[in-house]
Amino acid sequence: MSKLIYLDNAATTRVKKEVLDVMLPYFTETYCNPSAIYSFASEGKKAVMEARNQAAALIGAKPEEIYFTGGGSESDNWALKATAEEYGSKGKHIITTKIEHHAILHTCEYLEKHGFEVTYLDVDSDGVVHPEDVEKAIRPDTILISVMTANNEIGTIEPIAEIGRIAHEKGILFHTDAVQAYGHIPINVDEMNIDMLSASGHKFGGPKGIGIMYIRKGVKIRSFIHGGSQERGRRAGTSNTAGIVGLGKAAEISGKTMEERIRKETELRDHLIGRIESEIPYAKLNGHRTDRLPNNVNFCFRFIEGESLLILLDQKGICGSSGSACTSGSLDPSHVLLAIGLPHEIAHGSLRLTLSEETTKEDLDYVVDELKKIVDRLRSMSPLYEDFLKNNKD
Amino acid sequence: MYSEKVIDHFSNPRNVGEIENASGVGTVGNAKCGDIMRIYFDIDENQVIRDVKFKTFGCGAAVATSSMATELVKGKTIYEALEVTNKAVMEALDGLPPVKIHCSLLAEEAIHAALWDYAEKNGIVIEGLKKPANDISETLEEEDY
Numbered sequence: 104m105s106k107l108i109y110l111d112n113a114a115t116t117r118v119k120k121e122v123l124d125v126m127l128p129y130f131t132e133t134y135c136n137p138s139a140i141y142s143f144a145s146e147g148k149k150a151v152m153e154a155r156n157q158a159a160a161l162i163g164a165k166p167e168e169i170y171f172t173g174g175g176s177e178s179d180n181w182a183l184k185a186t187a188e189e190y191g192s193k194g195k196h197i198i199t200t201k202i203e204h205h206a207i208l209h210t211c212e213y214l215e216k217h218g219f220e221v222t223y224l225d226v227d228s229d230g231v232v233h234p235e236d237v238e239k240a241i242r243p244d245t246i247l248i249s250v251m252t253a254n255n256e257i258g259t260i261e262p263i264a265e266i267g268r269i270a271h272e273k274g275i276l277f278h279t280d281a282v283q284a285y286g287h288i289p290i291n292v293d294e295m296n297i298d299m300l301s302a303s304g305h306k307f308g309g310p311k312g313i314g315i316m317y318i319r320k321g322v323k324i325r326s327f328i329h330g331g332s333q334e335r336g337r338r339a340g341t342s343n344t345a346g347i348v349g350l351g352k353a354a355e356i357s358g359k360t361m362e363e364r365i366r367k368e369t370e371l372r373d374h375l376i377g378r379i380e381s382e383i384p385y386a387k388l389n390g391h392r393t394d395r396l397p398n399n400v401n402f403c404f405r406f407i408e409g410e411s412l413l414i415l416l417d418q419k420g421i422c423g424s425s426g427s428a429c430t431s432g433s434l435d436p437s438h439v440l441l442a443i444g445l446p447h448e449i450a451h452g453s454l455r456l457t458l459s460e461e462t463t464k465e466d467l468d469y470v471v472d473e474l475k476k477i478v479d480r481l482r483s484m485s486p487l488y489e490d491f492l493k494n495n496k497d
Numbered sequence: 498m499y500s501e502k503v504i505d506h507f508s509n510p511r512n513v514g515e516i517e518n519a520s521g522v523g524t525v526g527n528a529k530c531g532d533i534m535r536i537y538f539d540i541d542e543n544q545v546i547r548d549v550k551f552k553t554f555g556c557g558a559a560v561a562t563s564s565m566a567t568e569l570v571k572g573k574t575i576y577e578a579l580e581v582t583n584k585a586v587m588e589a590l591d592g593l594p595p596v597k598i599h600c601s602l603l604a605e606e607a608i609h610a611a612l613w614d615y616a617e618k619n620g621i622v623i624e625g626l627k628k629p630a631n632d633i634s635e636t637l638e639e640e641d642y
Contacts, residue, residue, distance in 0.1 A: 408531055410556035414507060427531060427556070436531065448528030484513045484560070486524060486535040486552040 106420035108466045112306075112398055113255055113283060113457035114424060119308040122352045126310065129345035137342050138333060147344050154351025158315050161354045162281075162300065163291040165320060170334045171347050172327075174314035175282040178301030179206035181316055181327035181338075182278040186247045186299075187214050189324045190276075194244030200224045200232050200261075201442040202254050206301075207280055208438070224250075229391040230259035230443050237266050247276045252284035252300075256426055256439040256455060257390030258399025260288065267296025276322065282306055285315075286357035287396055288365065298322050304346065309353030313346030364460050368397035371458055371467060375400050378471045383478055389440065389453065398458040403445060406488035407452045407481040409436075415477040416454075421470055426453040448487070499557060500591035506561035511568050514550040521618065523610025525629060526603050532559045534607040536567065540615055544575045551607070558597035565589050566604035575612055579625055581605065606630070 109117075129147065137147035155166040172178045187197070199211055201223045211221045222240045226232050232250055241248075248270045253260045263279050270277035278299040281290060285300070286307030292300060300317040304310050316338070318324065330339025357364075372395075379386055385405040404412070409425030416423055426437025427450075435441070436450035456470070482488040499507070516537035526533040532555035539548035549571050553563040566586050570578040583601035587593050593601060610629040616622060 406554065408555050408559075411507070411560060414504075414557045418508065447531070451528070451531040484510065484552050485554040486533050487528060487554045489515065489535075489552055 106469075108421045108462075108470060110456040110458060110462065110466075110470065111422045111424050112459040113258075113396075113455065115305045115311065116308050116459060117461070118305075118310055118349065119353060119356060121356060122309055122349045125352045126345040126349040129348055133344075137344055138331070147342075150348045150351075151342055151344060154347045154354075157351035157355040157358075158302075159317075161286065161290070161358045162297075162317065163293055164317050167335070168292075168317055168320055170316045170318060170338050171342065171350070172314045172316050172338055173312060173343075175204075175280070175301050175303030175306070176206040176314075177327070178303075178314050178316040179204070179280055180210050182299045182301060182324075183207065183210045183214060183247070183249065185325040185327050186276060186278070187217075187219055190246040191219070194242075194246040195219045196222070196242050196245040198222045198224065198237060198240050198245060198248045200226060200250055202226050202230055202232075202256075202259075202439045203249070203251055204255055204280055204282065207249060207251070226259075226442055228444050229394075230254055230257045230389070230439065231391060231394070232261050232266065234262055234265040234269055238269050241269075241273055241275065245273070245275050247278060249278040249280065252279045252281040252290065253288065253396050254390065254439060255283045256437055257401045257443065258283075258395040258457075259391045260284070260394045260396065263297070264295040267298075270298075271296050282314075283396060286354060287361075287398065289361065292317060292319065299324075304350035304353060307353050307357045309350040310346050313343055313350045315350065360460070365397045367460065368458055368462075371462055371464060372397060372400055374464060375456065375458075375467045375471065378468070379474070382471065383475055386478075387449070389443065389445070396457075398462075400456045400458070402454050403440070403449050404452045404454065404478050405449055406485045406491060407478060409451055409453050411481055412452070412454055412477060415480070416470075416473065419473045419477075421473060424455045424457075426455070427451045498594050499561075500593075502565075502589070502591045503558060503561040503593065506564040506590065507557040510551075510560055510564040512550050512564065512571070513552065515552065516548060516550050519550075519611075521611040521613075521615025523607050523612070523614055523629065525606045525610050526555070526559075528554065531555060532600060532603055534559065534563050534603050536563070536607040536611040538570075538611045538615060540575065546570050546573055546575065546578055555600065555603075556597070558593055558600040559603065561590055562586050562593070562600045562604040563607070566608055570608055575615065575623060576625075578608055579612060579623065581608060 135144040159166045267277045276298045285302035298319045304313040326337045328339045389401040409427030440450035519537040520540035521538040524535040535552045537550045541547045549567045551563045583605040587601045
């Protein structure tokens with residue numbers, strides 16, 4: 104395939120060249136265990152310290168509040184399970200939303216099996232969680248509120264500063280899954296009243312298999328991985344030096360380029376949304392139109408199914424993703440699309456395209472040109488479309 | 498995840514379309530689960546399927562099984578068509594991923610539904626043909642596959 108247009112950057116991103124360059128020496132040259140005493144280890148130790156500073160700086164945190172983990176899912180598991188364990192004697196109620204990532208939702212289901220009660224808040228048709236709903240759901244035994252910074256499927260940015268303020272007024276811990284937001288939009292843990300935050304290296308130009316958990320100083324939660332004294336004894340395991348260094352570098356670059364990147368991506372995003380809306384009938388934008396991640400576009404195309412769409416796009420060298428049942432591995436379409444009120448048959452026809460700073464306007468114009476043909480073709484063979492046309496004729 | 502044959506039948510589906518005043522039409526599946534298949538038959542006086550067309554809303558496997566099913570029944574008698582099972586469709590496609598087996602059941606069901614419609618329109622009984630379920634998901638649970 105000659106042409107490849109990668110528009111699945113919410114799934115993972117390319118490791119930046121500068122990131123790979125700083126990582127490589129830690130595999131074969133400075134490969135020592137950074138916990139060791141000898142001077143050979145000092146460079147690794149310094150590099151990990153530097154990466155911690157870089158990761159912290161991006162969200163206005165202190166370096167000692169950053170813990171390196173194996174990724175976003177681990178951080179989410181840690182935040183929920185360890186909080187539940189630490190505060191389970193004080194209360195057994197957790198508040199989250201219906202549109203969280205499965206790393207949160209399935210962990211909540213696990214906790215429900217272990218005696219905890221979870222409130223899953225509804226969202227509006229744009230996927231926004233309303234702070235007043237959070238306030239109403241709070242009970243005397245609520246120990247944790249976890250609401251994502253931005254949604255991975257539909258890109259909606261949540262009012263987490265307000266939700267964090269409500270949590271703090273009531274003395275409840277606030278966690279946010281920032282896997283899609285960290286490195287993409289400004290986050291400040293103090294201004295946004297965040298106690299814990301999850302992020303993942305590979306979503307912003309870093310490597311896979313490395314993530315961070317931010318834990319505000321003074322917040323007492325249990326260790327998650329027991330063993331050695333790495334990460335201040337809270338997350339054991341030999342430091343993934345190369346991964347940590349890569350994540351740090353990616354965080355540093357993301358911070359420097361953020362303003363310009365947001366401007367550019369937002370412009371491209373809105374160009375793509377505009378063309379699809381004006382040129383493809385029966386297409387519905389999912390997620391909030393303006394309070395959305397700069398790189399996220401998500402549409403439902405009526406009368407067609409998402410997997411078919413993805414295969415035909417793939418044949419044109421275009422990588423996207425869908426929330427259809429066939430791509431989720433179950434009979435139900437995406438829980439996020441159902442939560443914003445879409446009927447099943449429409450939710451099956453979703454397409455998510457997520458841009459990167461490498462994406463060009465030419466790429467997107469090619470995508471829309473191909474997409475139009477593919478949607479037409481699938482509709483021409485859809486019994487739903489046939490029925491729709493007949494019913495509208497009568 | 499798909500065989501070359503599945504991709505071929507998905508990318509270049511055979512017999513897509515409608516037949517006006519068809520001898521029999523069958524629609525199965527449900528939009529909630531993401532699969533709807535509609536098959537049209539043009540059956541001659543000797544009960545031979547002269548032409549067949551389909552329309553499908555669904556994933557790659559759903560389109561490919563519809564396409565293959567229409568190929569397997571074209572030119573056959575209605576009794577031969579009744580013998581085309583989901584296994585036959587799957588084998589002809591060099592297999593399907595386990596999560597997609599229900600698509601082949603849908604294809605078998607669509608053939609049966611179109612035959613049923615033909616039998617009803619002509620006031621005949623096709624021996625061995627059961628009234629199709631309106632919704633494939635109603636039967637999916639009990640199917641042994």
